Amino acid sequence: MLIRTVRMTFKPQEVDNFLKVFDTSKDKIRGFEGCTHLELLKDYNDPSVFSTYSIWQDEAALNRYRHSDLFKEVWAQTKPRFSQKPIAFSSKKYIEV
Numbered sequence: 001m002l003i004r005t006v007r008m009t010f011k012p013q014e015v016d017n018f019l020k021v022f023d024t025s026k027d028k029i030r031g032f033e034g035c036t037h038l039e040l041l042k043d044y045n046d047p048s049v050f051s052t053y054s055i056w057q058d059e060a061a062l063n064r065y066r067h068s069d070l071f072k073e074v075w076a077q078t079k080p081r082f083s084q085k086p087i088a089f090s091s092k093k094y095i096e097v
Contacts, residue, residue: 001036001055001056001057001058001092001093002055002056002057002058002059002061002062002090002091002092003053003054003055003056003090003091003092003093004052004053004054004055004056004062004088004089004090004091005051005052005053005088005089005090005091006051006052006086006087006088007049007050007051007086007087007088008049008050008051008052008078008082008086009046009048009049009082009083009084009086010048010049010050010081010082010083011048011081011082011083012047012048012083014080014081014083015047015048017081018050018078018081021074021077021078021081022040025070025073025074026038026040028070029054029065029070029074032064032065032068032070033061033064034056034057034058034060034061034062034064034065035054035055035056035061035065036055036056036057037053037054037055038052038053038054038055039052039053039054040052040053041053048083059090062090
């Protein structure tokens, strides 16, 4: 299992446009082979900061998505809306209490 988190800071005037992009693509992303979970998180204090939290079967599944036409389409619509470079990282569950 691989957990992927991507923190994105948007231009304030682009937040609604990003949310439309996410809304139209969320089911396709979640339905992509190897994706077992998808959430969109909103920063508690900053309304222009969002994070995606997704769970993938393994790194190969994430990489298939990252090289897919779906990713290219979604990223092309999302990237111009950023006000800062996104921060992405992969994790695995280590300890659960």
